[in-house]
Amino acid sequence: MRVAMISMHTSPLQQPGSGDAGGMNVYIASTARQLARTGVSVDVFTRATRPSQGEVVEVEPNLRVINIVAGPYEGLDKESLPTQLAAFAGGVLLFARCAALNYDVIHSHYWLSGQVGWLLRDVWQVPLVHTAHTLAAVKNEHISAEDSPESEARRICEQQIVDNADQLVVNTREEALNLERHYDAVPDSITVIPPGADTELFTPGTERATERCRRELGIPLHAKVVAFVGRLQEFKGPQVLIRAVAELLRRDPHRNLRVIICGGPSGRSATPEQYRELAEELGVARRIRFLDPRPPEELVTVYRAADVVAVPSYNESFGLVAVEAQAAGTPVVAARVGGLPIAVADGKSGVLVDSHEASAWADALACLLDDDAARIAMGEAAVGHAAEFSWPRTAANLAELYRGVIEHTPERCYSRRAAG
Template sequence: MAPTTPPTAPRVAVLSMHTSPLEQPGTGDAGGMNVYILHTCLELARAGARVDVYTRATRPSQGEVVEYAPNMRIINVVAGPYEGLAKAELPTQLAAFAGGVLAFARREGLAYDVIHSHYWLSGQVGWLLRDLWRVPLVHTAHTLGAVKNQALAEGDRAEPESRRICEQQIADNADSMVVNTEEERAALVDHYDADATRIEVIPPGVDVEMYSPGSDRATERARRELGIPLHADIVLFVGRLQRLKGPQVLLRATAELLRRDPCRPLGTLICGGPSGTGLDRPDEFLDLAAELGLGAHARFLPPRPPGELVSLYRAADVVAVPSHNESFGLVAMEAQAAGTPVVAAKVGGLAVAVADGVTGLLVEGHDPARWADAIGGLLDDDARRLEMAAAAPAHAAGFSWRATAEALLGVYNRAIADRAACGGDCPRHGGGRI
């Protein structure tokens, strides 16, 4: 039975079926969503909420329960084989994952106040658990199939219609949906006919203690450790290696800059691992760099944990985010927190994450020549670039994970109170539309 009064610090079941918040961002299916879940759950736990994050087990060494922090656990649910299950095959394990969550909660005698699902796979499980447990479902999509298909990179593969149908069902049935920006809210309304009154806009945050500007000496040390010449112009890309994220745009822009000035001391760092459609051709961007004749001007690095990633941000003169679609752009925010200007595509939440003309530049489209103009212009204008570098940390400081978590608690408690007010028996809470 639903509680009669909403708890201010509820017990929350967080669903992240397809990827664990403990995985290294930048490879496989791990990215900004992992960072978001990890930090919001930590802040929710610090605020007193009891948080269990359910994710699919991918190796037996993980153990079933990871006590990550006070009030926060990671529950690894066995659903399908540990390895060898492609992301496209995960829908076959929705029932197994839901059954594993139910079994664990029943065995532990757990009664949750609210469910928060992340991504459409988890949303499908959350929809089922919402009606079985008779508690509200809050959903965060992170990306939407219809929006991704509108912004496909050349040669990229479209999201299947089955995903769009599942997303439509979640939009119809979730008690509340959380998005990063007003643009994302509009996309839910336009593409899925979602009820705008049930969509909450809550920007993500950034860890400003981890990502902070370094001194000139710290920048020098970072470059020396990476073997980067101190006088070189360095452009950095951080993210999963797939066409959606646009590393091909940056590589072609680098080639264009070198075509214009072969003697330019330019270096491009690509930090990340193959993901999504990039798994079809894991060496695609290495091959492209060779085809473009970039040689020593392009260097590929494996994904790095935050403690090492901050050194990369500090070592760079500019961070490029040439994505075709971004719900927000956490890499752009981390770079700015570390005091590095950003050149980003004017898509999705990047228009919010980057203060255009103040902490970086927004570029219309993905024409390599236009990107070469923006990056080259900023590298050549030391005064402007340093002015942006100085302004960037203050802009990033306006986005905190604590504020994000506090806003989420408000969403949870309103959803709990709303369900309690009707006893959970009204059409909105009793199963919704199919």
């Protein structure tokens, strides 16, 4: 089986945690690797952002990343990418034709890629599987006061993809219901396949390993540590954590608390400085350390160094950071939104918070930070909960879905030709 994965706006080779790279990058890279290791040939098509990388990157046997030139390498933000959809689609078609490649199925990720996948599906006459990862209607429903709403143009494009894809893949049942409610998706066209985590990399550390992690990060050994991992944008909620920390220290100025915020800015107006300035304004800057995004091999150090990982997003399709942290034995305090109630077992592997108010988050954090026995028990339970999610299982479910839609393609193509 040969699969064409489309990830136009961000490459799976890009470092997650900054720019437009995040959980979707981890999802694509992880599922593509696992599929490749089972003998499935996977080509991931993405927009070229630097000439030095070359057109084809051989990642491992059966897995390649194809960099398609569409627009300038640099200086093109995500909002301008729709102007390059035709150029990108043309580049994919040219590459496949010149290499004499025939794909069995297309799997597009995010709405920009879905538009390209829709065109390729009709040209190649092979089925289209689409994963939205985020939806305009859902983001606008859960938007923070500081964020800008998603455009109506994006929502329309998403509707077209929902209407034309052969199968829609979602992470949770809630995502399926969102597609039905906001986009009138047919339930039979939706398949729920939970994502996973690298449970071989993200593992609990010993007490000595935790001390080593804190030394490497310059964190006091005896402080209570809260970590945030992700892109620095309002939708991910780093400002919620900073305000909650200020509230905790207002209640108890002598609390021995430190915070790690690991990630890079994302979006037109986002900058690390705005969160540093907020910390300065609230008088907690000396308690917070900002770290640049880092690869998974180094990210595990952050998870192990933390007593608690905070995920204060306004919505998450699933919440990969929450699962990775739990796999590393660290309980999670997360917003009760999107897929996080599935990623986090409330009261067992972490705590879910019903609002984004600083007082509510301060209460939830204090609940774990001040109760060592409960926090340690949750950390132990978190490892078992995270073990329920694995990338090999996700990839196996995707391969089964691909085989199913491929079997039905001849009927769809025949009926379409007959109708023409």
